[in-house]
Amino acid sequence: MKTCLRLVSLLALVGTGAASRQEARPNIVIIISDDVGYGDVGCYGATRVKTPNIDRLSAQGLRFTDAHSTSATCTPSRYSLMTGEYAFRRKGTGVLPGNAPLILEPGRTTMPSLLKQAGYATGCVGKWHLGLGRANLDWNGEIKPGPLEIGFDYSFIIPATGDRVPCVFVENHRVVGADPGDPIQVSYGKPVGDEPTGAKNPELLKLKPSHGHDNTIINGISRIGYMSGGKAARWTDEDIADVLTHKAAAFIEEHKNKPFCLYFATHDIHVPRVPHGRFVGTSQCGVRGDVIQQLDGSVGEIMATLDRLRLAENTLLLFTSDNGPVVDDGYADGSVQHLNGHLPAGPWRGGKYSFFEGGTRLPFIARWPGKIKPGVSEALLCQVDFLATFAAIAGQDLPAEAGPDSFNLLAALLGGPRETGRDHLVEHAGGLALRKGPWKFIPHVPKPPAKQAEPGDKSTGPPDPSGIQLFNLAEDAGELRNIAEQHPDRVRELSELLDQIRKNGRSRP
Secondary structure (H helix, E strand, C coil), rough: HHHHHHHHHHHHHHHHHHHHHHHCCCEEEEEEECCCCCCCCHCCCCCCCCHHHHHHHHHHCCEEEECCCECCCCCHHHHHHCCCCCHHHHCCCCCCCCCCCCCCCCCCCCHHHHHHCCEEEEEEEECCCCCCCCCCCCCCEEEEEEHHHHHCCCCEEEECCEEEEECCCCCCCCCCCCCCCCCEEEEEECCCCEEEEECCCCCCCCCCCCCCCCCCCEEECCCCCCCCCHHHCCCHHHHHHHHHHHHHHHHHHHHCCCCCEEEECCCCCCCCCCCCCCHHCCCCCHHHHHHHHHHHHHHHHHHHHHHHHHCCHHHHEEEEEECCCCCCCEEEECCCCCCCCCCCCCCCCCCCCCCCCCHHHHEEEEEECCCCCCCEEEEEHHHHHHHHHHHHHHCCCCCCCCCCCCCCCCHHCCCHHHHHHHCCCEEEEECEEEEEEEHHHEEECCCCCCCCCCCCCEEEEEEECCCCEECCCCCCCCCCCCCCCHHHHHHHHHHHHHHHHHHHHCCCC
């Protein structure tokens, strides 16, 4: 009864009248980390890396144990977060090169455009990786369309990833620090200019690749793709976390007197992992553990900024990741050798690139003092639901054609019982999988990747010869016992539901 009364009072925050909606609107800060797994932070079981700030956020908020990205890689999961649409529905939403055009259509309803319409100041800081401009973009001029054209008022971004060129920051429509006398060229086909590469000049590297990543060398690290020019604009990897965190904090400071939404997408813990000197050697898990602790420092800076400005009480602060974890992702940084018993995905099978649970099941913490009671929730949540849920928080009606896969999960976010979460969820990687309650259905098993299994990674075993897999996660969290043959009716039910979701083009009524 108490739970019901609390939910009724919390749901009343979004009201029906304009006045109540105006009063109810919290600031929204989304911290989305990169490649951080379910087991990578202390409040989800990590012991050999220390994350006191994230753990404090968890103690002050609600920690979800069944929260997901839509996809097990970054571009599609970020696409879904922004649009409320499963990325598998759209061609061109795979992992993008650094010179890809924008894959979000200006004019469509997005998470930032909806909040901007509701009167929020909207800011985007950090990793973007959703494309910029049109084909054959000139990096020396105006870089548009981009974040500003899909609803952000301000952006300070890494165009793609740290291991892809161009290795520059873009603020709004311009490369930061660009020199007209040293024009930037970018290519993902043939080399440009005469810059040394990792393939031809390994003696110049301070961090060697383990596979791929052997094109243009920047800051002693070879990348994916070729770049020339822009020397004054190039980032220093060791400083990326500080630069992005300071920009995020500055946005909060600037907009402290009106409702704001900050999308802060950290580079950590994506490769190349090159922590600032003050974090080197601070964990028990080598450089990967060190950058986890660096990430925790960034989270702490954002929390401290909200506290200093007395904004924490009226701010919904979310911490999550874009997909599951990976250990060796292209650089020989010793991460595999120094895991030291650490399990990046926790109890789940797989990780980044995998449609097993470790690919999309992530840390997800929500704090909204006075509105969200601290605790743990088993409700099924997904980042694709941000659009509809934030619409409810901001008192906005979601257009019928927008967010075709986004559900209003405000009740679950506020601490409602498991039933207030999702009924089902499509998980996307090399194929599709379907979650419904404790059941996990995989209709097709692609050929496993041609790599050795990393410690704690169960995803690289041989596929089941049936080609169809069914697991009961309540009894088999590791997805190791395929029970498809024992439950043909359940297989049929989930297969039909997945086919319906594919064919209908939407899952939101």
